[in-house]
Amino acid sequence: MASLKELKGRINSVKSTQKITKAKQMVAAAKLRRAQERAEAARPYAQRLSGVMASLASKVSGDGAPKLLAGSGSNQRHLLVVVNTDKGLCGGLNANIVKAAKVKARALLAEGKDVQFYLVGKKGRAPIKRDYADRIEKHFDTADVKTPGFDEAEAIADDLLERFENGEFDVAHLVYPIFQSALTQDPTVDQLIPVPAPEVDADPKDVASTGEAIVEYEPDEEAILEELLPRYIKTQLFGSLLEREASEQGASMTAMDNATRNAGELIDKLTIQYNRSRQAAITTELIEIIAGAEAL
Amino acid sequence: MALHFELVTPAKLVRSEDVHMVVVPGAEGEFGVLEGHAPFMSTIRDGKVQVYKTEGAAPEEIEVRGGFAEVGDKGLTVLAEHVEG
Numbered sequence: 007m008a009s010l011k012e013l014k015g016r017i018n019s020v021k022s023t024q025k026i027t028k029a030k031q032m033v034a035a036a037k038l039r040r041a042q043e044r045a046e047a048a049r050p051y052a053q054r055l056s057g058v059m060a061s062l063a064s065k066v067s068g069d070g071a072p073k074l075l076a077g078s079g080s081n082q083r084h085l086l087v088v089v090n091t092d093k094g095l096c097g098g099l100n101a102n103i104v105k106a107a108k109v110k111a112r113a114l115l116a117e118g119k120d121v122q123f124y125l126v127g128k129k130g131r132a133p134i135k136r137d138y139a140d141r142i143e144k145h146f147d148t149a150d151v152k153t154p155g156f157d158e159a160e161a162i163a164d165d166l167l168e169r170f171e172n173g174e175f176d177v178a179h180l181v182y183p184i185f186q187s188a189l190t191q192d193p194t195v196d197q198l199i200p201v202p203a204p205e206v207d208a209d210p211k212d213v214a215s216t217g218e219a220i221v222e223y224e225p226d227e228e229a230i231l232e233e234l235l236p237r238y239i240k241t242q243l244f245g246s247l248l249e250r251e252a253s254e255q256g257a258s259m260t261a262m263d264n265a266t267r268n269a270g271e272l273i274d275k276l277t278i279q280y281n282r283s284r285q286a287a288i289t290t291e292l293i294e295i296i297a298g299a300e301a302l
Numbered sequence: 303m304a305l306h307f308e309l310v311t312p313a314k315l316v317r318s319e320d321v322h323m324v325v326v327p328g329a330e331g332e333f334g335v336l337e338g339h340a341p342f343m344s345t346i347r348d349g350k351v352q353v354y355k356t357e358g359a360a361p362e363e364i365e366v367r368g369g370f371a372e373v374g375d376k377g378l379t380v381l382a383e384h385v386e387g
Binding site: 044047048050051052054055058155156159160220221222223224225229230233234237240241244 | 311343
């Protein structure tokens with residue numbers, strides 16, 4: 007059995023670990039609220055944009071459609087844009103995202119397609135590198151800013167669009183977590199380029215304002231759509247960054263809550279063990295004294 | 303007798319209010335939007351959106367970059383990537 011001093015040391019070390027996880031949990035809870043607010047605030051823009059996109063995309067189809075909507079005509083080279091977090095301590099979130107990305111990659115490879123990775127965030131690098139070291143196209147670092155905003159989304163989108171223009175890939179998929187609650191974050195794979203025709207918004211008011219009325223366009227539909235598509239992609243990326251942020255904090259909160267509770271249990275167990283050993287030591291001492299007194 | 307004007311950026315809903323008139327720097331020239339404007343859609347070049355709260359009032363200027371304007375039954379919606387002021 008461990009000595010009293012050893013036990014004491016272990017209890018103290020678990021206690022300081024608990025302090026850290028507790029602090030991280032509270033920080034995550036506070037940040038989660040902010041991240042959720044940001045995600046909420048971004049929704050009107052995304053909704054309006056996809057509403058306009060839907061009504062425009064249905065009008066502009068066939069030969070006149072821009073490349074970003076119609077695709078490059080081939081379906082051979084796929085790019086997986088994987089959005090991971092920059093920091094750890096968030097449970098299985100990154101593992102799940104990577105798993106979803108790998109499943110998609112395997113499916114595409116099985117179909118005989120070329121797959122490349124474009125990694126956003128630090129934590130996806132190591133696990134994807136393990137399996138597909140030669141297929142990683144680029145790391146995009148979001149670690150140097152405190153909260154990734156629209157500027158980062160814009161930078162990623164510009165880079166992607168340039169690669170698409172140069173014909174480096176035909177189809178891009180976006181892999182990112184969707185924040186459901188602090189307990190669940192679903193990794194999702196969405197097609198990013200070519201832009202899938204957005205579904206007509208469920209909000210009847212939006213449909214009425216853009217869909218039915220005869221709308222005048224300036225310049226014309228094609229030109230507007232051409233300008234709108236890159237913006238739509240930026241918005242998608244921005245949305246995924248916000249979702250990632252909320253997911254990270256949510257997952258971190260849950261993971262740290264568990265860790266804090268585990269540490270508490272461990273402390274209880276160790277304390278009982280400590281008290282027992284102390285009691286045993288006292289009893290032994292007493293027996294020795296009594297035995298000594300009786301011998302006199 | 304008012305035009306509903308909304309200015310939205312990816313980060314947030316900047317404005318949502320009833321105003322008299324808004325002058326938007328469209329890609330093919332500035333255009334003013336009053337209440338009851340026909341449905342209209344246009345891209346915007348970088349510049350100032352002028353908001354007239356009431357008739358004859360001094361306009362409030364909002365700098366926008368990378369934008370898009372839509373006029374529908376609900377009023378004018380300006381989507382802009384960056385807004386200053």
